[in-house]
Amino acid sequence: MANVPENLHYSKDHEWVRVDGDVAIVGITDYAQNSLGDVVYVELPKPGDEFAAHEAFGSVESVKAVSEVFSPVTGSVVEVNSSLNDEPEKVNNEPYGAGWMIRVKMQTPGEVDSLLTAAEYEDFTKAEKE
């Protein structure tokens, strides 16, 4: 079963958000990394880039395929995890930790309330599997 930590917010595009003040830390879920398979390449934006919620901010490539990753919130990128350039496998090994992707300064911090809770996301992935 995929790991879905309680204290995070989730998008239907399979990203997670950890809130740190008005900053959202964003990565892809355990379910997403498991569906992708071995991640071999991560393309991330630059600090200062701005994204609307649901807009693609980068891509993740596995051996087999490429998938876009979408920003769960609206805001501007303040930091990217550039260690993923050399160690993309962190996305597989620690999707909620060292595999984080970007930190976004949220335009409206309350926006995360419209995302899924851990329980809701778990139900969502179960429904998607069927």
Add this chain to the structure above:
Amino acid sequence: MTAPAVELKKTPLNEAHRRMGGRMVDFGGWDMPVQYPAGTIEEHLRTRTHAGLFDVSHMGEFEVTGPDAISFVNRVTSNDVSKLVDGQAHYSALTTPEGTVVDDLLVYRFAADRLMLVVNAGTTEKDWDWITSARAGENLELRNASSSYCQIALQGPDAIDVLKPLTDASLSDIKYYHFTEGQVDRVPAIISRTGYTGEDGFEVYAAADRAEQIWNKLLDAGRFGSDDGILPCGLAARNTLRLEAGMALYGHEIDESTTLLEANLGWICKLNKGDFTGRDALAKQKESGITRRLIGFEMTERGIARDGQDVVINDARVGKVTSGSPAPYLKKNIGMAYVPAGLAKEGAAIQIDVRGRLIGAQIVKTPFYKRAR
């Protein structure tokens, strides 16, 4: 997800794949594992360094028996069947009158009046129709035996040691692209020293209902579970292994729009063997020269080429990527593509349009990977 309109076909190992955690996907109408829990990269590397086990039971087997078996198959395929001896196999193609490819296949000779054709899964029905309608009064019998057989590929440098304790066949006496009829775990089997990975190894054909027995015995004999033991491998690893080995995949490098000569498969076009479907077109193309050629390339800048992307040379879009992927053993990003024949020069700099960005690459010799012998 909506329910598939058509029930997917299953190999006799379907339950085993699911039990072992294989991630199942629809592959040309077949419910097949794309990878197992170890993951594509580990499956690929283990096959290069030790051994990998692949269910390829979805492939099709046609039996051709009778006095005209050789002359018939020689007429519909491009390689020279008359050169085969009993116990030998070769790579060949079913060709169209235009010299393009209906399918690529293996031809096995059991006896002068008994051959077996092994064809791709996704094209089995098309091939069967093609072959049966190509019959012209020859004295022979054709049988589509695809569902009677399982086919299990055991590949890698340890393959011979894994199989040895399970068989009465003298494996070291089976030369590359030869086979023998023997037993695997007391099950009658065809043991063929062939494969699609660039490694030494065997492809075992046996009765479909004995598939799980053979599969499990091979996993045990290969010490599945230990760090240097065998791993079951999915279709993703099968694809990256064949790509590193520079082998064509039907529907990618070859199809009914590409000729054998364009695909660098002139070595299976025996233009002097006598008439066969497509011979005249291929002879004419050989004479006049091909206008495009299949090349191998590796990325020289960060980025992964994918199937269908454009090849750009001197600012012009000149061709398409047929297969593009990371190469787990070579630790490069590689691919194959068609380019105008005049531009198909080893070492030439090219670019690939990777989702709107031009990424640098270089034409290189294939195979990308060649095992030490």
